[in-house]
Amino acid sequence: MFEPATEQHLSEAIRDASGPLKIRGGGTRPLGNPVTGEVLSTAKLSGISLYEPGALTIVAQAGTPLAEIEAALAKENQRLPFEPMDHRDMLGTQGTPTIGGVVAANIAGPRRIQAGSCRDSLIGVRFVDGAGETIKNGGRVMKNVTGYDLVKLMAGSYGTLGVISEVSFKLLPGIAASATICVEGRSPEQAVAIMARVLGSPFEVSGAAFGGGRVLFRIEGFAQSIAYRSAQLETLLSDYGAVGVETDPDKTREIWSNIANVAAFHDTPGDLWRISVKPSDAPALVAELGMAQTMLDWGGGLIWALTEPGTDLRAVAPEIKGHRTLMRADDATKAKLGTFHPEPGLAAINQGLRAKFDPRGILNPGLMG
């Protein structure tokens, strides 16, 4: 195992590697097709390099524990905007999630619909490509269009284009108050319609999910604003029966952390799929999925589906656009179905990029197909 403690050593380890490398951050998100290779861990590339609360920006080395970053931000009443989910309970892993892993897998949470994904807050990266070259892109300012945006490309590239050594984010102020609003007893069609109505309102919902027959909304902001929007949403939702309002911030935190981490499907047997669709397509797809258990986030745009092991969920209603990622399954199923949704129209470009960034094909080979 390689465990470089400096970017220089990281570069040497990659340049001198004689075979495939399996890149690991905290090891809590073993997503992707199985990879064999010598482990290259970023765990020792750790620490916050620069934090400027007055500029709403932070820079940290890739192996920095996410918890360390969140704690530093909380002290200044700031936060990462995109609410990255925790995969440990879903995937049955242990360890410490790192910020580099969050970036490599472009992790987000329910707030995706309002604040974007990890890639939307990521403003700079440093990485070492497959030839051992150390490269920077973006920087530490909130707006930057200088040259091509490799920051976005690196987010969600799962270590197959380079090993990320440092990342920068823009931040948001902390949340003063929050509330959860709930409507009971709904079908997926009704739920998605209600969510569309609320997301099309001016009341700035930062979460819209549906599971176990309940439609849930989250609002966040200053106290008076929460009171106001909560009342407005109650009026808006009064057509749909009883409306519940949860004002205890700890409860709201718990509810949405469970949604983010898909707690409903922890400790359950079966494969787990993550499906991104246009929200109004969700009810039809859910209906087609038949036996699968489902939970909706992002107003219906994100479907979590628990299926019988080995089911090829991409074969169901393939005309519905978007993508379906196999998050949890045994290695044989992952090898057979592939983790990531194939994109035949973009294959030439994807392969071309991979060949340029990692000419020897040694970084997480096969992980993304």
Place this chain on the structure above:
Amino acid sequence: MEMPAPDAAVLAKKALLVERLTAVLPADAVIHEERELKVYECDALTAYKCPPLCAVLPASTQEVAAVLKICHDMDVPVVPRGSGTSLAGGALPTADSVILGVAKMNDVLETNYDDRYIRVQTGRTNLSVTGAVEEQDFFYAPDPSSQLACAIAGNIAMNSGGAHCLKYGVTTNNLLGVKMVQMDGTVIEVGGAHLDAAGYDLLGLICGSEGQLGVVTEATLRILRKPEGARPVLMGFDSNEVAGACVSDIIKAGVLPVAIEFMDRPVIRATEAFAGAGYPDCEALLIVEVEGSEAEIDEQLGLILQIARKHDPVELRESTSAEESARIWLGRKSAFGAMGQINDYMCLDGTIPVSSLPMVLRRIGELSKQYGLDVGNVFHAGDGNMHPLILFDANKEGDLELCEAMGADILRLCVEAGGCLTGEHGVGIEKRDLMVAQFEPQDLEIQMKVKDVFDPKWLLNPAKVFPLASSESRRAA
């Protein structure tokens, strides 16, 4: 600004090229008379002009593909063009290039309020995207000051921002999908009405690639419900430093306004003379805008005003009516026009960490004295995106060169302060040769390798973004 010498072999092919283009496009969509080509000789960086070999105005993705295929076969460079409002020379032709304008392609293809997106052809202007959904109280968030004229095509190519991007993000944060034609005529679709990429984030890569990876013909854009209301407050301060410190304090306090705009004295005076918005005569002005219901606005502005008062403002004017709000914004919105009345200007776009604002403003003042050229500052302060406007006289021998040298010094200063050369206008030709101040050779090499993948012959907008010396071997190949 140096441009590569036109390729004589390409120039010699003009007649054949026009013939082949006319075979796939209506005759009036192929412009090749010298007189008519003048329209396309520059963009909003008017200091540089060069008429192209010819210009084409295709009306569909298929026509774009047909044009590109011909140019690809004949090894003719292509410069994509939206509305030609680039301030970086992004749409500047070379004499041996074809301008491919998407202005005819301006239809709305689909609006979907339940899923909150609109699909348009990219020749559509930014403002008319909002125009198409306004009736339902929706809007498209990125709002460059040029929004009346600039096209979504150019917005995507430059990853344009606007005054309200502090809250809503820039183009890349509001773009869901594109249809794009590669240089060899291949049509690809990236993204769509759903969120996030299935694999590599090619959409994020395409956005901001300055027309060098493909011609974007259709775009799926996120639309948002309009806020219930918005209210600006005008703040005047005795010095740039104090205004800068106020910006930093507002940001630290946990409120996030939708916009924080900054103007210094030269700009305040110019806009007063030009638009008469009733601004106080002071060193620095901030316009801070918040959104929401009346009560929400009161709550946020209460906090902001409390912070501002700690900085001894010489003026604090909270808007009390729609009319007053419009007046507060009037000066800001006419700032570029007002400066243009005084003299020719070059608009820079460096971005810095907000914490360095006072230092950078002071240094810009010093450079202004050193070069003997006046500078006005008007910019998006919340995100550190500066717009120093250097005034010069285009008719005066050597003034443009002096202005360019001073601009380069300011941009290097931005990089030294931890920032970058351009926050929203793009590199184009203007900042091309300064890229080495921000990037190491390997940083540029990997970006050029990306272009190799999309456009192996380097025919799309080839003399832009990268220093000419760095890209030479690829362009010559």
